[in-house]
Amino acid sequence: MRGMEVGVIGTTGQRAIIGADSGSGEPARRAITAATLVARLLLALVFALSAVSKITALSAFRDSVAAYHLLPTPLVTPFAYALPWLEALVALYLLIGLLLRPTAIVTAVLLVMFTGAITISLLRGGVAVAHGCGCFSTTGPLGSFPPVQWLAGGSTITAFDVVRDVIFIALCAAIYWGNRYALSVDGLLFKPHVGRDTEPDAEWDDEDEDDIVAPMQAHRPPRSSAS
Numbered sequence: 001m002r003g004m005e006v007g008v009i010g011t012t013g014q015r016a017i018i019g020a021d022s023g024s025g026e027p028a029r030r031a032i033t034a035a036t037l038v039a040r041l042l043l044a045l046v047f048a049l050s051a052v053s054k055i056t057a058l059s060a061f062r063d064s065v066a067a068y069h070l071l072p073t074p075l076v077t078p079f080a081y082a083l084p085w086l087e088a089l090v091a092l093y094l095l096i097g098l099l100l101r102p103t104a105i106v107t108a109v110l111l112v113m114f115t116g117a118i119t120i121s122l123l124r125g126g127v128a129v130a131h132g133c134g135c136f137s138t139t140g141p142l143g144s145f146p147p148v149q150w151l152a153g154g155s156t157i158t159a160f161d162v163v164r165d166v167i168f169i170a171l172c173a174a175i176y177w178g179n180r181y182a183l184s185v186d187g188l189l190f191k192p193h194v195g196r197d198t199e200p201d202a203e204w205d206d207e208d209e210d211d212i213v214a215p216m217q218a219h220r221p222p223r224s225s226a227s
Contacts, residue, residue, distance in 0.1 A: 029179070032178050032179050033178070033179040033182045035174050035178055036174060036175055036178030036179050036180065036182065037182060037183060039171040039172075039174040039175050039178065040094050040095070040097065040100070040175055040184075041094075041095070042171060043091075043094050043107060043168060043171050043172070043175070044091045044092075044094035044095040045091075046091075046151065046168065047087045047088070047090050047091035047094065047107070048087075048088065048091040048095075049136060049142065049145075049147060049148055049151065050084070050087050050135060050136050050151075051084045051085070051087035051088035051091060052084075052088075052142055053136050053137040053138075053140055053142040053143070053148055054080075054083070054084035054087070054136075054137050054140075055084045055085070055088070056137070056140035056141050056142065057137040057139045057140030057143070058080065058081060058084070060137050060139040060140070061080050061084070061134060061137050062076060062077055062080035062081075064080075064131060064132065064133075064134025064137075065079060065080045065134060067131040067134070068117055068120075068121060068134075070117055070120065086110075087110070090103060090106060090107050090110070094107070094175075096184065096185050097180065097182075097183060097184020097185050097186050097187065098184070098185040098186065099186065100175055100176075100180040100184060100186050101175075101176055101180060103175075104172045104173075104175040104176040105172075105176065107168075107172050107175075108169055108172040108173070108176075111165050111168050111169045111172065112169065114133075114135060114165050115162055115165040115166065115169070118133055118157055118161045118162055118165070119162060121157050122157060122158075122159070122162070129156050129157040129158075130156060131155070131156065131157065132152055132153065132154065132155050132156065132157070133152070133153055133157050133161045135151070135152065135153075135161070135165075136148045136151045136152040137152075138152050151164070
């Protein structure tokens with residue numbers, strides 16, 4: 001009986017330690033969840049504004065793409081007409097939280113592409129920067145909307161455009177490594193249902209169970225054989 005008591009005490013102690021560790025990590029988990037949600041909503045808003053401002057002024061956006069002189073002429077128009085719809089799709093996925101990790105990767109790739117084009121223009125200088133970045137069209141119906149004007153950065157390409165996109169890339173990283181299950185379709189479809197641990201990606205494996213069951217088995221008294 002004393003062996004059983006030791007086993008039960010040991011088991012209870014391990015569970016208490018697990019509970020204490022879980023409680024101590026709760027503020028960090030909440031902070032990660034909040035950061036992920038903020039990053040998602042900000043990028044969804046940015047890409048939605050970018051998409052709508054371009055769709056409502058496709059000719060102006062096509063001219064902005066051509067002004068970079070980075071694409072062959074036959075590709076300028078297809079690229080200018082397809083990109084806003086891709087941005088709209090990204091905004092939707094970020095907003096509802098669907099396939100967040102792949103979406104974060106696609107978003108980051110787009111932003112790296114934009115940053116690269118802007119950086120090349122800055123290095124060229126002169127006429128290469130004598131136009132806006134084209135990321136947000138200021139000639140369409142949304143052109144007078146203050147957030148669009150601020151995000152557009154001005155009538156010429158500047159370092160502001162690079163810094164802005166680098167910040168957006170950091171938000172992509174926050175989404176990729178954050179809690180993608182909070183208030184998202186991913187949480188409804190893919191979240192593992194774990195009863196013993198509140199960590200979103202944690203799993204209760206066989207080793208955890210062995211750590212608790214082993215002390216009880218070690219001190220279990222032998223069964224008496226029937227005579």
